[in-house]
Amino acid sequence: MRRGTNLPRMGDFNQTVVLDVVRRAGGGLARADVARRTGLSPQTVTNVARRLLDLGLVVEEGATARSGPGRPGTLLRLNPVSRFAVGVHLDPATMTFVLLDLSGAVVARRQRPTPVPEDPGAVVDGLVGEIEGLLASAGVDRDRVLGVGIATPGPIDVDAGVVLDPPHLPGWHDVPLRDAVAERTGLRAVLDKDVTAAACAHLWHPQERSSDFVFFYLGTGVAVSTVLHDEVVRGVSGNAGESGHLVADPDGAPCWCGRRGCLGAVLRAEALAEQGRAAGVVLPDWGDGSDPRAVDEAVSALCAAAASGHAGARDVLRLAGRRVGMAAGVLTDLLDVPAILVGGPLWDRIAPFAGDALAAEIAAHPVPGGHPLTVASSEFGPQVGAVGAGCILLGRAFTPRPTDLLLVS
Ligand SMILES: [Zn+2]
Structure with missing residues (x-):
């Protein structure tokens, strides 16, 4: 059954709607254009834009030649270095790690052979060590890291964040990989199937x-x-x-x-x-x-x-x-x-x-x-699973989904 929404959640939803439109525009967008594309009132766009500016998620750039009826305005542009996400692809042979900025661009990467793939404990140790190494090498402020997206072979229990018993990872049965990585890194983590993540890589990037x-x-x-x-x-x-x-x-x-x-x-x-x-x-x-x-x-x-x-x-x-x-x-x-x-x-x-x-x-x-x-x-080559896993995390944080407005009964 569908249920309604409270006003504060509507505000959050509008915020993600505006951010999504600005992100997809790539080159920057005047407030009037944001209003046109989102159907939100100019006043709402102004309020939301102020919040996004305060959060550092967007920046203002230059005066436009003409934006609206005779009033020069500034462009809202995504601030890609305001937030980051780690994407991990655990393949039975290779582990791939990428650090994505908010635009989804890869700013750091590394790849390692998967350590003793049939030993989940050793794999988790390896994953955590490489994630820490990636963040340290990139020199990114940890407060700006939204979390870690992890792509693994299926089947998985998405809600529980558990890798069930993938045929290509012998020795893995009901491994709570998401929570293990979250606890060890102190970062939010999400888990998804490798093929799902790989497809998602193509959705975040406006092509x-x-x-x-x-x-x-x-x-x-x-x-x-x-x-x-x-x-x-x-x-x-x-x-x-x-x-x-x-x-x-x-x-x-x-x-x-x-x-x-x-x-x-x-x-x-x-x-x-x-x-x-x-x-x-x-x-x-x-x-x-x-x-x-x-x-x-x-x-x-x-x-x-x-x-x-x-x-x-x-x-x-x-x-x-x-x-x-x-x-x-x-x-x-x-x-x-x-x-x-x-x-x-x-x-x-x-x-x-x-x-x-x-x-x-x-x-x-x-x-x-x-x-x-x-x-x-x-176009993502061998990194497609890792890029996609990072994009899933960015998407959870910043993609407007109508289902987010439904109250949980
Ligand atoms: Zn068969």
């Missing part, structure tokens, strides 16, 4: 792109996030995106689910290494696949072989691109969306060899609605 797209995430596993009207579809438990069992090849490699040729089974990093070895590429041994870092090295060797012209290695990676394209075509038909984005740490490495095959597959895909269907690689 010319469709507000409806599917995001294909290729990391240690494969997942897909759907963005409709600039909102990530999260599902009832926040675990939407598990696309690993879409069948890509009925005669393909067996999947742990009992079927063959599931997308996750043929596109995960270890599967690519296996296909490379079968195609005659000499790769370092990765054992039984339980060490994500060894698998990672095998994929690096596969990409290096493709770069040096090994035909078998190139075929394996081209086929991977085609498979992403086939699955993406099915999903865009299902959802009637006009754009596909692909990213994640694995994609970033294979894209130079798989990108053309993906593009060709999409170009040949008949679109039921007849509209153009575009495909592109994420």
